[in-house]
Amino acid sequence: MNHFPEAWGRPRDDVYGPYNSSYLQTTGPKGHTQSPAVTGTTVLGVKFNGGVVLAADSLASYGSLARFTDVKRLRKFGDTAVVGFSGDISDMQYIDRLLDSIDVRENYSANGNTLNARNIHTYLSKVLYKRRSEFNPLWNHILVAGFDDDKKPFLSSADLLGTTFSAPHLATGFGAHLAIPILRRLFPEEKPLEDISKDEAVAALRECVKVLWYRDARSLDQYSIAVISAQGIEFQEDQQVEAQSWAFAETIKGYGAQVN
Amino acid sequence: MFRNNYDNDAVTFSPQGRIFQVEYAQEAVKQGSVVVGLVNKTHTVLVGLKRNAEELSSYQKKIIEIDSHMGIAIAGLASDARVLSNFMKQQSLGSRLTYGRPLPVDRIVSQIGDRAQTNTQHYGKRPYGVGLLVAGVDDAGPHLFEFQPSGMTQEMLACAIGARSQMARTYLERNLEKIAGSTRDELIIHGLQALKETLSQDKELTVDNTSVGVVGLAAEGKIESFKLYEGQLLVPLLDALERSEAGEETKEAETMEVDS
Numbered sequence: 001m002n003h004f005p006e007a008w009g010r011p012r013d014d015v016y017g018p019y020n021s022s023y024l025q026t027t028g029p030k031g032h033t034q035s036p037a038v039t040g041t042t043v044l045g046v047k048f049n050g051g052v053v054l055a056a057d058s059l060a061s062y063g064s065l066a067r068f069t070d071v072k073r074l075r076k077f078g079d080t081a082v083v084g085f086s087g088d089i090s091d092m093q094y095i096d097r098l099l100d101s102i103d104v105r106e107n108y109s110a111n112g113n114t115l116n117a118r119n120i121h122t123y124l125s126k127v128l129y130k131r132r133s134e135f136n137p138l139w140n141h142i143l144v145a146g147f148d149d150d151k152k153p154f155l156s157s158a159d160l161l162g163t164t165f166s167a168p169h170l171a172t173g174f175g176a177h178l179a180i181p182i183l184r185r186l187f188p189e190e191k192p193l194e195d196i197s198k199d200e201a202v203a204a205l206r207e208c209v210k211v212l213w214y215r216d217a218r219s220l221d222q223y224s225i226a227v228i229s230a231q232g233i234e235f236q237e238d239q240q241v242e243a244q245s246w247a248f249a250e251t252i253k254g255y256g257a258q259v260n
Numbered sequence: 261m262f263r264n265n266y267d268n269d270a271v272t273f274s275p276q277g278r279i280f281q282v283e284y285a286q287e288a289v290k291q292g293s294v295v296v297g298l299v300n301k302t303h304t305v306l307v308g309l310k311r312n313a314e315e316l317s318s319y320q321k322k323i324i325e326i327d328s329h330m331g332i333a334i335a336g337l338a339s340d341a342r343v344l345s346n347f348m349k350q351q352s353l354g355s356r357l358t359y360g361r362p363l364p365v366d367r368i369v370s371q372i373g374d375r376a377q378t379n380t381q382h383y384g385k386r387p388y389g390v391g392l393l394v395a396g397v398d399d400a401g402p403h404l405f406e407f408q409p410s411g412m413t414q415e416m417l418a419c420a421i422g423a424r425s426q427m428a429r430t431y432l433e434r435n436l437e438k439i440a441g442s443t444r445d446e447l448i449i450h451g452l453q454a455l456k457e458t459l460s461q462d463k464e465l466t467v468d469n470t471s472v473g474v475v476g477l478a479a480e481g482k483i484e485s486f487k488l489y490e491g492q493l494l495v496p497l498l499d500a501l502e503r504s505e506a507g508e509e510t511k512e513a514e515t516m517e518v519d520s
Contacts, residue, residue, distance in 0.1 A: 109364060109366055109367055110366050110400075111364055111366060111398065111399060111400045114361070114364060114398070114399045115359060115361065118360060119359040119360055119361045120359075122358065122359055122360040123358055123359050126357075126358050
């Protein structure tokens with residue numbers, strides 16, 4: 001086994017002769033913004049009868065290091081929309097400032113802020129697409145929750161390429177693998193939105209956050225949850241994953257504190 | 261011979277505190293043919309009197325659609341109006357593209373107001389020689405704004421600018437209550453009536469020299485898109501005007517009978 005990563009994926013010297021290293025560029029454009037540094041993991045979202053719930057934990061990881069444990073990744077916009085961010089935290093802070101400046105501009109107008117969640121989602125997807133087209137992407141996957149032009153619950157995602165996707169329940173990051181199957185089981189396609197209550201949706205997200213805490217190594221047991229309904233935005237921060245049971249871990253080889 | 265030393269540019273005040281170039285620009289508005297605008301609870305109507313430079317030429321365009329929710333009527337230099345309307349069209353399209361939202365009317369009006377004002381504060385620039393009536397609908401309902409070359413903008417209930425517009429304003433002031441409580445079709449008739457007041461003895465409103473623009477709210481909060489009535493489309497509107505005038509006369513005749 002060759003332990004030098006530079007040689008991985010290249011022709012072997014003993015078979016093909018020494019590799020012409022002039023092909024290996026040592027200089028070139030800087031690539032600081034071509035990969036994320038400090039990242040947040042899953043954001044979860046579910047629509048229910050009369051609104052949307054969003055949840056995200058409070059961890060910002062530096063690689064595999066749990067670097068910051070009190071980062072709020074859900075952000076209110078006006079009185080009607082919430083944006084949830086996964087991916088790069090500094091890019092999240094940049095987008096947060098963009099949204100702040102739009103909020104200020106909107107509130108200068110006689111009519112106040114009239115941008116709804118759909119408008120914010122359209123805007124953010126254009127920002128993300130513009131940045132990917134400059135080969136300088138904002139390394140985020142976002143969920144936008146709120147209401148659309150017809151005052152119907154709205155939930156949609158946009159990623160670092162500017163790709164948009166909409167569904168009754170959505171998850172970014174690891175949650176796309178772990179939470180979506182749970183949410184699909186709880187809220188199958190046949191089940192109309194009108195039959196899903198706010199309490200059901202909140203309970204489902206809390207359950208998903210717990211499962212992610214069990215199985216996603218970049219997650220945390222502290223999280224925020226936001227309920228957007230006609231009554232306004234109900235924001236709960238510093239939530240704790242309750243009623244944990246790690247008994248299952250005993251039976252799984254390679255999980256937890258087993259020695260061999 | 262007396263010579264005015266304070267009208268060489270738009271940035272110099274006269275000792276009386278006037279800026280002559282701006283006042284001359286306002287004269288250009290008064291030279292343009294008259295346009296009238298009026299609002300009720302649901303609609304905004306623009307009415308304009310078109311002029312032709314000579315018998316053989318076409319009539320000058322007085323009402324321009326900016327977007328499906330907004331239009332303008334112009335009095336003054338048509339070429340300056342073209343610059344402003346192109347700008348408004350671009351901004352409107354930009355808003356739909358980036359936010360998926362029709363541009364709020366007060367927003368675009370203050371933008372063109374700012375543009376016009378900068379022209380009165382930079383050496384070598386000249387004010388726009390055009391006045392506008394901006395009609396549109398947004399989340400706050402129907403709006404009518406007046407724009408002047410000085411950069412001043414105001415929201416109006418009813419307004420008339422251009423040659424002999426005083427006669428129209430008098431009509432609008434006298435009928436303000438009726439206009440506020442009118443239906444869509446009555447509003448158009450009030451507009452045409454106000455326009456008619458401005459005509460000299462030997463002139464009358466025809467399908468060639470009249471232009472009507474209507475925008476408003478339809479049922480269930482939907483927008484009734486901006487519609488321009490010109491040519492044969494005007495026939496029913498002018499007929500309605502004639503009928504309403506005839507109705508007024510018979511009413512007057514009846515009251516006279518009662519008197520005698």
